[in-house]
Amino acid sequence: MLEFISQPWHWAVSGAAIAATMFLLTWMGHTFGISLTFKNLCSVAGADKISDFFKVDWSMENWRMVFVAGGLIGGIIAGHFLKSPEPVNISQATIDHLATWGIAYPESDAKGMGLMNTAVFNFSSVKGILLTVIGGFLVGFGARYADGCTSGHAITGLSHLQLPSLITVIGFFAGGLAMTHIIMPLIFG
Amino acid sequence: MKNIPFLLVGIFFGIVMTKSEALSWYRIHEMFRFESFHMYGIIGTAVFIGAIGLQLMKRSGMKTLRGTFVEYKPMQLRLTRHILAGSVFGLGWGLIGACPGPMYILLGNGYWIAGLLVLSAILGTFAYGLIKDKLPH
Numbered sequence: 001m002l003e004f005i006s007q008p009w010h011w012a013v014s015g016a017a018i019a020a021t022m023f024l025l026t027w028m029g030h031t032f033g034i035s036l037t038f039k040n041l042c043s044v045a046g047a048d049k050i051s052d053f054f055k056v057d058w059s060m061e062n063w064r065m066v067f068v069a070g071g072l073i074g075g076i077i078a079g080h081f082l083k084s085p086e087p088v089n090i091s092q093a094t095i096d097h098l099a100t101w102g103i104a105y106p107e108s109d110a111k112g113m114g115l116m117n118t119a120v121f122n123f124s125s126v127k128g129i130l131l132t133v134i135g136g137f138l139v140g141f142g143a144r145y146a147d148g149c150t151s152g153h154a155i156t157g158l159s160h161l162q163l164p165s166l167i168t169v170i171g172f173f174a175g176g177l178a179m180t181h182i183i184m185p186l187i188f189g
Numbered sequence: 190m191k192n193i194p195f196l197l198v199g200i201f202f203g204i205v206m207t208k209s210e211a212l213s214w215y216r217i218h219e220m221f222r223f224e225s226f227h228m229y230g231i232i233g234t235a236v237f238i239g240a241i242g243l244q245l246m247k248r249s250g251m252k253t254l255r256g257t258f259v260e261y262k263p264m265q266l267r268l269t270r271h272i273l274a275g276s277v278f279g280l281g282w283g284l285i286g287a288c289p290g291p292m293y294i295l296l297g298n299g300y301w302i303a304g305l306l307v308l309s310a311i312l313g314t315f316a317y318g319l320i321k322d323k324l325p326h
Contacts, residue, residue, distance in 0.1 A: 005208065008208065008210055009205075009208045009209050009210075011209070011226070011227050011228075011230030011231045011234065012230060012234050013209075014205060014208070014209030014210075014211065014231045014234070014235075015209075015230060015231045015232065015233065015234025015235040015237075015238065016234055016235070016238055017201075017205040017209070018202075018205060018206075018209070018211075018231065018235040018239075019234070019235045019236075019238040019239040019242060020201075021198060021201065021202045021205065022235075022239055022242075022243075023239075023242050023243075023246075024198045024201075025195075025198060026243065026246060026253065026259055027246075027251075027253055027254060028194060028195070028198075028253065028254050028255070029253035029254050029255030029256075029257055030255075031261070034288075034289040034290045034293075035289045035310075035314075037289070037293075038289065038307075038310050038311045038313075038314040039314050039318070041311050042311055042314055042315045042318065045311070047315055047318065050319075051318050051319065053318040053321065054315075054318055062192060063192055063195045064195075066192040066193075066195040066196050066199065067195045067196070067198060067199040067202070068199060068290075068293050069196060069199060070195065070196040070197065070198065070199015070200040070201075070202065070203060071199045071200070071202050071203040071206070071290060071293050071294050071297070072199075072203065072293045072294065072296055072297040073196070073199070073200050073203060073297060074199060074200040074201065074202060074203015074204040074205075074206075074207070074294065074297065075203045075204075075206075075207055075212075075293070075294035075295065075296065075297020075298045076203075076297040076298070076299075077200065077203070077204060077297075078203060078204045078207035078208060078297075078298065079207065079297065079298035079299055082204065082207070082208060084208075088210045088213045088215055088216060090213075090215045090216065090219050090224075090225065091219055091224045091225045093222070093224040094215065094218065094219040094222060094224045094225070097222065097224075098215075098218075105215065109214075109215075111299065111300070113298075114210075114213055114215050115207075115210075115212060115213050115214065115215075115295065115298060115300065116213075116214050116286075116287075116295055116300045116302065116303065117214045117215065117286070118300070118302060121214075121285060121302050121306075122302055123301070123302060123305070128302075129305070131284065131285075132285065132302055132305050132306060132309065133305065133309045133312075134281075134284065134309075135281045135284035135285030135306070135309070136281065136285060136292070136305065136306040136307070136308070136309025136310045136312075136313065137281070137309045137310070137312055137313035137316070138277055138278065138280050138281025138282075138284070138313060139278055139281035139282055139285065139287075139288065139289065139292075139306075139309075139310050139313065140281075140289075140309065140310030140311060140312065140313025140314040140316075140317070141277055141278075141281075141313035141314065141316055141317045142274055142275070142276075142277035142278025142279070142280070142281055142313070143278055143288075143289060143310070143313075143314070144313075144314045144317040144318070144321075145270070145273070145274035145277060145278075145317050145321070145324065146270075146271065146274035146275050146277075146278055147264060147274075149278065149288050149289045149290075150282075150288040150289070150290070151288075151289070151290055153275075154232060154236070155232070155235050155236065155239060156239075156261075157261075157264075158236045158239075158240070159235075159236055159239030159240045159242075159243050160240075160243055160261040161240060162261065162263060162264065163266060164263070164264040164265070164266050164267070164271055165264070167266075167268060167271040167272060167275070168271040168272075168274065168275040169275065170271075170272070170275065171271055171272045171273070171274060171275015171276045171278070171279060172275045172276075172278055172279040172282060173221075173279060174272070174275065174276050174279055175275060175276035175277060175278060175279020175280040175281075175282065175283060176217075176221045176279040176280070176282050176283035177221055177279075177283070178276070178279070178280065178283070179221075179279065179280045179281075179282075179283030179284050180218065180221035180222060180283045181221075181222075183280070183284075184283070184284065
């Protein structure tokens with residue numbers, strides 16, 4: 001059984017399991033969305049004293065913090081007990097393209113699992129720290145500006161057939177494509 | 190104690206995201222290069238099943254555990270805001286290959302650099318809160 005779930009999951013199984021997560025949270029009376037945890041953590045750090053924007057109704061947000069704590073624990077469990085026997089099986093085309101940027105696969109992930117490109121994003125170089133901070137900053141800024149991230153718009157909003165979410169997701173892709181095809185070649189090419 | 194069920198759903202989600210490989214930087218890069226169907230399959234399946242399930246929940250008049258009906262408070266349609274905000278998020282997503290959920294889950298998988306991602310995202314959220322009145326909404 002453990003061996004069976006330790007294999008990488010088929011995309012259809014994964015998609016259904018993400019939908020199941022959303023159904024469970026909906027049934028429990030809340031809306032699936034993760035990026036509000038960043039705003040909540042701003043509030044914990046004292047930002048609520050600077051701007052009312054960071055004031056949080058904790059009776060409506062506690063569950064979200066517990067949910068992401070669970071996500072982190074789920075990552076620990078998956079990383080320790082359900083580890084895939086092989087690194088993530090990305091396409092040969094992507095491997096070849098990364099090689100032209102001097103990024104070896106899967107060696108550029110220090111753990112060799114193909115989860116995070118630690119050759120680029122790391123604590124051991126100024127460039128590694130800067131790229132990490134810039135990327136994380138844009139995601140945090142953009143998610144709040146957009147009033148939601150991938151979970152809130154691409155999964156929940158689209159499942160609720162929301163036009164604002166669809167346009168936001170188009171924006172997600174516009175930004176991602178510009179970064180991947182225009183800006184990253186300037187940094188890594 | 191009443192939050193324990195959310196912890197369990199979170200653990201399930203963390204395992205799902207890891208095993209689905211949706212938290213892989215390489216999978217996201219591959220997705221933006223259109224070199225695999227994997228990520229599109231995941232998102233497409235989740236939204237397809239999600240839309241059907243939510244419709245059933247709404248139309249059956251199902252009550253949630255909090256005693257409410259399943260509903261969604263629509264966002265006001267603001268084209269410029271959605272595109273601009275979405276693009277800012279997308280620029281970050283394309284670079285670091287992780288959206289907010291995966292940041293926490295990567296940390297759980299032992300990638301300490303993801304801790305810096307979470308801190309930076311908190312900083313970005315804080316910056317938005319400070320200058321939001323100057324941005325087009």
